[in-house]
Amino acid sequence: MLVHIVDDNNTNLMLFEQIVRRVDNEVSIACYPDPLAALVDCSRQMADLVLVDYMMPGIDGHEYVRRMRAMPGAGDVPIVMITAAADRFVRQTALELGVTDFLTKPVDPSEMRVRVTNLLALRRSHLRLRDRNRWLAEEVRNATQAVLDREEELIVRLAKAAEYRDPETGSHIHRMSHYSRLIARGLGLPDELCDLIFKAAPMHDVGKLGTPDDILLKPGRLTDDEMEVMRRHPVIGHAILSGSSSQLIQLGAEIAITHHEKFDGTGYPYGLAGEKIPITGRIVAVADVFDALTSRRPYKLAWDMERARAYLIENVGHHFAPQSVEVFLSAWDEILEIRQRFADPVEPEQTMG
Structure with a gap:
């Protein structure tokens, strides 16, 4: 599992990394003060959970989510937006862009642990379901091909039967x-x-x-x-x-x-x-x-x-x-x-x- 933390404040990055590490010390964590660098890495290897600040220089959290959701394989990745903004419009726009959940600054470590725990569990379930669906699809393809092979064998045998006469x-x-x-x-x-x-x-x-x-x-x-x-x-x-x-x-x-x-x-x-x-x-x-x-x-x-x-x-x-x-x-x-x-x-x- 790979977690991306995107925040232009280095103190926040260190704090959030420690909280996530306490939730699951087996996950890989990548921290990014630059949201553009995070998007580049995400395009190379899709994250399983993203924690992203709203107020950032260059591009804000809305633009980050918009660009990330446009990437292949990003449609089901949980995204948590961290913001101090109380503006209802900010949250509504974030939800429309595909944000999964919110955390409000200053972040409560206990609340963050619970949300990260739940979202990582949700992501694992999704990945297991996706893998099972892929396995089932492969089984269906194999079964379908077996039917087609038997049909072709039947045709060949019918043709051979006609040849004998x-x-x-x-x-x-x-x-x-x-x-x-x-x-x-x-x-x-x-x-x-x-x-x-x-x-x-x-x-x-x-x-x-x-x-x-x-x-x-x-x-x-x-x-x-x-x-x-x-x-x-x-x-x-x-x-x-x-x-x-x-x-x-x-x-x-x-x-x-x-x-x-x-x-x-x-x-x-x-x-x-x-x-x-x-x-x-x-x-x-x-x-x-x-x-x-x-x-x-x-x-x-x-x-x-x-x-x-x-x-x-x-x-x-x-x-x-x-x-x-x-x-x-x-x-x-x-x-x-x-x-x-x-x-x-x-x-x-x-x-x-």
């Missing part, structure tokens, strides 16, 4: 997640939302858990009836993920239900068009289709990057939102870097020009 690879999920975040950033979305999109994007096809293997793994073209079954997976994915209180899983549900919608309204499951498609769905549509085109599947070879790029350009305004494609293509070097970093194992005849 789907010919898509884990590398596809990594690539399209990075592509999605890249587009989101290029569109100027808040950093927090960009990171949520990155984490939620792997859930886009979780509904394929409900698609029969004979359709999901069919090496040839699907019949109309089979395609109708396949097109149910966004609704299934939304049903799996909807209803959560988690913002991340809510976003995953939104992506699951909208990533097959097309900008011109010919997509599924609802035929949404333009900006009626949530921006997350518009973003993931570009990332998912591009990576699907450039990846091998049981029913096709991988396209080369330039052919897939041309496909995006040809389908701007039809399948894809123009802004999402524009941002994607403007970051082509980063796209190539992501593609290389999360490349699939190369097999013979895997790429088709």
